[in-house]
Amino acid sequence: MKKYDYLIVGSGLFGSTFAYKAKQAGKSCLVIDKRKHRGGNIYCEEIEGINVHKYGAHIFHTSNKEVWDFVNSIVEFNRYTNSPIANYNGKLYNLPFNMNTFYxxxxxxxxxxxxxxxxxxxxxxxxxxxxxxxxxxxxxxxxxxxxxxxxxxxxxxxxxxxxxxxxxxxxxxxxxxKRLPVRFVYDNNYFNDKYQGIPIGGYNRLINGLLDGIEVKTDEDFFKNRQYWESIAKKIIFTGKIDEFYGYQFGKLEYRTVRFEEEIHDCSNYQGNAVVNYTEKEVPYTRIIEHKHFEMFGVEVDNCPKTVISKEYSTEWKEGMEPYYPVNDEKNNLLYNKYQKLAEKENNVIFGGRLAEYKYYDMAPVIERVLKLSL
Known part of the structure; x- marks a missing residue:
């Protein structure tokens, strides 16, 4: 007899949403994660009263009402609108490309x-x-x-x-x-989606709500004790790297990764916007995130006397780093297709998420895919 219906490897958005859905269906689940915290890349850490997105900015957006209603049933979302700014040699431009940019x-x-x-x-x-x-x-x-x-x-x-x-x-x-979004209106809203926002209180509240009442073990590496983990559940939900699952037998897939430099500043407002891209090549980082602007608006910003920023540096992924973005060029896609064919033959393993499916995922499509899965 297996102890669990599902072993879920990874407590990010795919794994946590699947665990929630399985629990609602009366299934028993164990969620494990090799990190010391839940939530995967949407994990936040509170610093100076500010929810800091430890693995880069995450802005939830969708036009799917079912998905929006689902996440808001777990935690209420605020009205944050993503309106990034580009800094080129000290001159500022609105994004996406719109009439403000052209002016x-x-x-x-x-x-x-x-x-x-x-x-x-x-x-x-x-x-x-x-x-x-x-x-x-x-x-x-x-x-x-x-x-x-x-x-x-x-x-x-x-x-x-x-x-x-x-x-x-x-x-x-x-x-x-393939295309570049160009708007001939004065509109700085980056997304076209109907719904957009950040969980009030941060993404940890969303993950904790999804995993409420479910057994979770952090700091547990599936591959260090694989035989044991595979023996305790009828099915595995795997959200890690698909090439690692198959022992890199066809070779390793490539990724880009991001390094973050976090700074605390003794001012209430560092740059006046959550996201500022630095588009000249001479500036080594790609952008600066000022985290308080995701959840604080108007006078709330000034009432919080300190601020936290993160400078993001994009780099080639190497072993031991966190893999962020799949390199979906022809070489890597051909390699992934070999692993995908192996995955299609699995009866007791479901692969899900950006690492397991080797593609860039926004958060809403991740949830949408889980909601469509049959248990």
Whole structure:
């Protein structure tokens, strides 16, 4: 007899949501996590009365009412709207690309003026490629310029992207930028989704609500005692690296990772916004997150006398680092497909999440996928 219906490896959003759903269905679960805390990459730590996103900014957004109602049934979400700013050599630009951006870039004030400026630069770029015998963009740089023109590419895309990927834009595949969102309205809301916010009190409240009444063991590495863990449950929900699950038998998948430098400042407001991207290549970090702005608004910001910021440095993943972003180029996708074929033959293992499925996931689609799973 197995002690549990499900062993859930990983207490991030996929694992915690699955555990909640299984408990609601009357199933017995054990959740294990190799970290010393619950929550995976959405874990927060309270510092100076501020919920600090320890693994980078997480902003929940969705147009799926079922998902939004589900998370709000666990914890109420606030009205945070993601409106990042780009800093290029000390000059600020609104993101995503919209009429505010175009006014800051060129001084244009009407959609028609902005469209004419962009179309003129796009046409020049495409003509230049044709004259060089290039019929289709061969790399990210050519793709981006053909979509948005040179000014925005050079100012807001090139340096940031090269820092993020650790290689020149001319060395990155064109498909990374299939399209660029451009709005000819004065709207700084980064997401188009109907619902958006942060859990009031931080993401730990969401995870603790999902795992309420469920047995959880942290600081437990599945691979250090694999035979035992596999023996105690009828099925395994695995949210770790799929290549590691199969002993790297076809080789190791590649990732990008992020290093964080956290600073506490003796001021109530460091940069006036939650997210500021630094788009010139000479600044080594990609962005600065000021965590209090996710949950504090108006006078609340000034009433909290200190602030916490995180500088983010993107780097190539190596063994021992946290894997963040799958490198979904042709080589890695072909390798993942080999592991996926093995996974499809499993009767007692369900793979879920960005590491197990080797793809970038926003939070809402993770929950949506779990809600659709059959127990």
């Amino acid at each position: 800051q870039m060129w001084g244009v004030t009407t959609p028609q003026q902005a469209k004419e400026k962009i179309e003129k630069q796009k046409a020049a770029a495409i003509e230049s490629m044709k004259n060089s015998g290039i019929t289709e963009p061969r790399n990210l740089e050519e793709q981006a310029i053909s979509l948005i023109g040179t000014d925005i590419y050079e100012t807001l895309i090139k340096g940031y992207t090269e820092k993020q990927w650790g290689r020149k834009c001319t060395e990155l595949p064109a498909f990374i930028i």
